[in-house]
Amino acid sequence: MPKHNADIAAIFEEIADLLEIQGANPFRIRAYRNAARMLSELPQEVSQLLQQSMDLTELPGIGTDLAAKIKEIAESGHCSLLDRLHTELPPAIAELLKIPGLGPKRVKALYHDLDVQTVEQLYRAARDGRIRVLPGFGEKTENNILQAIEAHADPVRRFKLVVAAQYAEALEKFLAAIPGVTHVITAGSYRRMRETVGDLDILVTAAAADANQAVRQFTNYDEVADVLSAGITRASVVLNCGLQVDLRVVKAECYGAALHYFTGSKAHNIAIRHMAQQQGLKINEYGVFRDKTSIAGGTEASVYAAVGLAYIPPELRENCGEIAAAKTGRLPTLIERSDLRGDLHAHTQATDGHNSLREMALAGLSQGLEYLAITEHSRKLSFVHGLDTVRLLQQCDEIDQLNTELKGITLLKSIEVDILEDGNLDLPDSVLERLDMVVGAVHSGFNLSRAKQTERILRAMQHPHFTLLAHPTGRLIQRREPYDVDMLRIIREARKRGCFLELNAYPERLDLLDTQCRMAKEEGVLISINSDAHSIYDFANLRFGVGQARRGWLEKNDVLNTRSIQELRPLIQHTMSL
Ligand SMILES: [Zn+2]
Ligand SMILES: [Zn+2]
Known part of the structure; x- marks a missing residue:
């Protein structure tokens, strides 16, 4: 069904x-x-x-x-x-x-x-x-x-995070309602906020007497197409949609060890186990042991503490420097959704969005946003009725008017202007300079050579009014590879020009990539986590952008739109005074 x-x-x-x-x-x-x-x-x-x-x-x-x-x-x-x-x-x-x-x-x-x-x-x-x-x-x-x-040996299908979330959240709710079940959590790559998820690893805690009941209800879940295996405390099923789900039932005293074990990544877990061995300890899914005695395992923090580490958030567990950072107290305090105070990329029905300016503003407000930049497409994208100068200035007037009425949220006048193949922007300076900020984006010419693509974007960024590069790699998860571009040069140019890069939270984009977020952070370039909302519902996707940012080690201070609007204004106007 x-x-x-x-x-x-x-x-x-x-x-x-x-x-x-x-x-x-x-x-x-x-x-x-x-x-x-x-x-x-x-x-x-x-x-x-x-x-x-x-x-x-x-x-x-x-x-x-x-x-x-x-x-x-x-x-x-x-x-x-x-x-x-x-x-x-x-x-x-x-x-x-x-x-x-x-x-x-x-x-x-x-x-x-x-x-x-x-x-x-x-x-x-x-x-x-x-x-x-x-x-x-x-x-x-x-x-x-x-x-x-x-070669078609049935390759494992991966699910976009947003799709996996629909199945995981419904299953978690179902499992939490089973009598005797206390904790329910989805571990694995889902918990690490990977862009795509191969299967779901769900962990629940229950007393030994209740474990089998939980397993049986799980295998009878009405979306189960196939039960691959079922034992006393574990089962594997395939849902109708093709997603495999593995359930483990553990005792409360093993919860942290099991959660750590099933969250991965594999490389992270191997490195942690190796550290434990050097200290004469043994780590498995049941706990941390010295000889045969359990010394930790109820919480993940206790597992890390047992090997002398601070707690490492799941999004960092890729064995990419997080263990060394945890050893020396240099772990980042990762950004959270509640840190976001604004959103700098959204569309309305003036182009391919679905809602009015007012509806978008009120929806943003209800999601805790204090400001929202309206960034329609520019005229080059005629198939979505991209704005020309006249219509853009009209919208600016509407925004000015609306801002006098709105309470609690400010609309910023902007545009998602097309970066043309020669690096010029799709609208004249005379109109761009009247905006609060200018978002630039590549929407065509994805196949240019690396040198040409890089040059194109650098030229656009050198434009005096350029503020923010939207969806910087152009990739669409499982549909379009990133275009070939020298991201380090772009990041360095952004720092030089006082521009910013976007982390587009649209579930199919999640663009900037996690490793590039980290690169930007190291180069001192702020990232803006934006919804690219095309309807009032899309603001909910900001959480996936925050997940990706956390995978990229970003902290509150690394993210442009954690600033208040008073702090933001001089930052986005910086380039205009050049
Ligand atoms: Zn775009
Ligand atoms: Zn957009």
């Missing part, structure tokens, strides 16, 4: 795939894909919004037709359109889309021209040399298909 946004998103993706194979209207296909992406990243569960009888057409990109389909899926578990598509196309054909290099267009051609419906048929067709003669395929593609199928 699809319950979570990601489940509904998966159904929409499959519909889009099948429609594309059928050669349906591209706009219709695009609508399903956009809705799928929006849903998979929507922080609030749609099922809850429906319970609050919210009108789903208020969600970005959702018209009455899609709203009805979401409702149908959430309530019945089925989508009649998908059921119908399954009767029109062979059931296994969507499997072909999972072969790297085969998009819907190619699958459609294979189906129509060679009647290929399954992976086996595809393999035979490739082996027999029947694919290379199809228009748009060729010998190289045929070889790639063969290799891809041969």
